Amino acid sequence: MATTLRVGAVNYLNTKPLVERLPEFAPRIDLSFALPSRLADQLARGDIDVGLIPVVEYFRGPGYSFVPGIAIGSRGPVLSVTLFSRVPWADVRSVSLDEGSRTSAALTQILLRKRYGVRPRVEPLPIDAPADDLTTDAVLLIGDRAMRACLPGYRFAYDLGAEWADWTGLPFVYALWAVRPGVDLGDAGAAFHAAKEAGLAAAGAIAQREAAGLGLDPGFCRRYLETVIRYDLGPRELAGMAKFHDLAAELGLAPKGATGVRQHRPDLVESR
Ligand SMILES: C=C(O[C@@H]1C=C(C(=O)O)C=C[C@H]1O)C(=O)O
Numbered sequence: 063m064a065t066t067l068r069v070g071a072v073n074y075l076n077t078k079p080l081v082e083r084l085p086e087f088a089p090r091i092d093l094s095f096a097l098p099s100r101l102a103d104q105l106a107r108g109d110i111d112v113g114l115i116p117v118v119e120y121f122r123g124p125g126y127s128f129v130p131g132i133a134i135g136s137r138g139p140v141l142s143v144t145l146f147s148r149v150p151w152a153d154v155r156s157v158s159l160d161e162g163s164r165t166s167a168a169l170t171q172i173l174l175r176k177r178y179g180v181r182p183r184v185e186p187l188p189i190d191a192p193a194d195d196l197t198t199d200a201v202l203l204i205g206d207r208a209m210r211a212c213l214p215g216y217r218f219a220y221d222l223g224a225e226w227a228d229w230t231g232l233p234f235v236y237a238l239w240a241v242r243p244g245v246d247l248g249d250a251g252a253a254f255h256a257a258k259e260a261g262l263a264a265a266g267a268i269a270q271r272e273a274a275g276l277g278l279d280p281g282f283c284r285r286y287l288e289t290v291i292r293y294d295l296g297p298r299e300l301a302g303m304a305k306f307h308d309l310a311a312e313l314g315l316a317p318k319g320a321t322g323v324r325q326h327r328p329d330l331v332e333s334r
Pocket residue numbers: 072074076098099114115116117134140142143162163164165166167204205206208236237
């Protein structure tokens with residue numbers, strides 16, 4: 063890799079194992095951090111070359127490929143993507159959606175419309191806006207703030223990873239490393255894998271270090287990183303991704319068409 067590769071990642075706890083050691087394995091990258099929705103916009107504008115973007119933005123993108131084998135996913139509860147609601151799903155008439163999210167924002171609408179048969183009014187929840195004085199029936203929160211949020215005014219706290227798994231029997235993929243068309247990762251492709259392995263091996267240390275700043279229990283953070291978030295992108299995750307793409311396309315939330323599984327240089331990674 064001759065030139066610097068501009069890489070954008072999310073700064074949530076769940077991303078730390080993927081990025082913690084990345085600069086060591088790929089010394090020529092320029093690593094920056096932003097919320098998932100902003101990363102997607104940066105990649106679309108060409109401000110970064112690779113981004114850990116919401117999977118729905120991968121569907122929407124101009125022919126992105128993705129680093130094979132790596133994702134932010136869950137097989138069941140995810141603990142950090144929560145729809146807080148005053149009423150059961152089928153009674154939701156208005157919903158606020160975390161502006162940091164694109165994938166879970168789409169998933170919320172898919173669940174409401176396709177699983178529960180309701181089409182509520184949708185409002186954005188600005189990134190820095192507090193979530194406890196809203197008037198909508200429900201509010202979607204993601205990432206670190208979803209893990210900390212309590213929102214006692216909302217009677218229900220629905221875990222979207224669990225909802226998806228109960229409904230489809232499939233894993234869910236929230237984000238992946240998307241690569242702009244025309245960018246060749248070269249050796250850096252393998253570095254994303256090396257960084258993931260090393261980062262996951264250090265999950266306990268990451269949890270210990272990050273917990274206090276997040277106001278969370280270190281043991282909880284460790285279990286979240288080691289057993290809740292799934293960092294592999296295997297055949298079952300790809301099936302979950304395809305199902306999500308179909309549903310998003312049906313609702314006009316993503317372009318219709320082939321699932322668009324464009325793996326970036328699978329030859330660089332031994333089969334997993
Ligand atoms: C599981 C999560 O996945 C995140 C959810 C995203 C979304 O909803 O668009 C995007 C990136 C992921 O990092 C989370 O952060 O809670």
